[in-house]
Amino acid sequence: MFALSDNDPLSACAQQLDPTLGTIFGQVRQLVEETRALWERVLAEGRQPSAKDLATLRPAIDQQLLTTGAFGCGGGVIVEPNGLADREMHLEWWYLADGGKTLPLRPNFDRRRENYYDYTEMPWYSRPMKTGKSVVEGPYVDLYGTNMYVLTFTMPIEVQGRFIGVAGLDLSLHNVERLLVRSLMRLEHEAVLISADGRVIASNTANWMVGDLAQALLNTLPRDGIRLALAESEAGWSLVRLPVLRRK
Structure with a gap:
């Protein structure tokens, strides 16, 4: 150098x-903080978070996708396996559709089916989990989501010193x-x-x-x-x- x-x-x-990257990481960091606060509230109630709890993050996710100047074409939170009380695997992930609407991504988590989606093997999940650091993956074609050429920015989420998943944004490379x-x-x-x-x-x-x-x-x-x-x-x-x- x-x-x-x-x-x-x-x-x-x-x-x-640099400011462009800083803005993107700032958006992901907000999702991390929203998720951590939600998780801690539920734990304080003496129970394990559920998919219904995680669904309350949608306004925060929409804000990162729809706010003027936002960069993301998809975003949300991916939970570690068995991290929720009612799901073995789960992601609260929304993507931008036509007309400025956001729609949920619903991959197949049935291990018996050919198109089973194991996000734990994806670098944007496994690397933050192993290193505790932010990751940018790509560019690559998002075959399991929007079929767009994307960059994926993710950050690990830790609650009380324990990894519970990642928050992230997909950005259209175009x-x-x-x-x-x-x-x-x-x-x-x-x-x-x-x-x-x-x-x-x-x-x-x-x-x-x-x-x-x-x-x-x-x-x-x-x-x-x-x-x-x-x-x-x-x-x-x-x-x-x-x-x-x-x-x-």
Whole structure:
């Protein structure tokens, strides 16, 4: 990594991207806090939370999806197996449908059926559970939900020191990329925004396709190339400037 002055165009671009990530993580954090408060209230009543209790989170979820300036196309809370009194597996997840309405996601949790959905194997669930840290997964095609190309932001939820699930938001990559490219297009050189595992999030040139693996940019840069980690460290994203002028 290189230390750049705040006046350097790459630093200026990174500073424009950081608030966007901060806003997204802030939205997920609100869901974490709402869920934790709900869980603690129910435990104080001397009982285990139920699916009906979790359904009361819908206004908070809708707020993150419908508020002006919101980024999410889906969001909610996924509970650890047997975490509820009346469900082995459960998610309180809503997605944006046509007309600005939110609809519930209802995957199949019947192990006997072919399309059984085991969210515990999904990285956006398993990684926060194991590490206790926030995670950004993708971009990938959400085959079990909206069938859109998405980024998934999740955070672990802990109550009284115990992991009880994750809160998260799905973001349509189309909308996010359009927002990010606006900043990248201000750079004269080719620039690529890459995820922690080396996937292309956005670029200001057609030479780098969104979703492609570009792990080489995490390890070995071309001569005079620069990689800058974004200040919003929870995402683990880096901004790379290549020593090639962008064709305009």
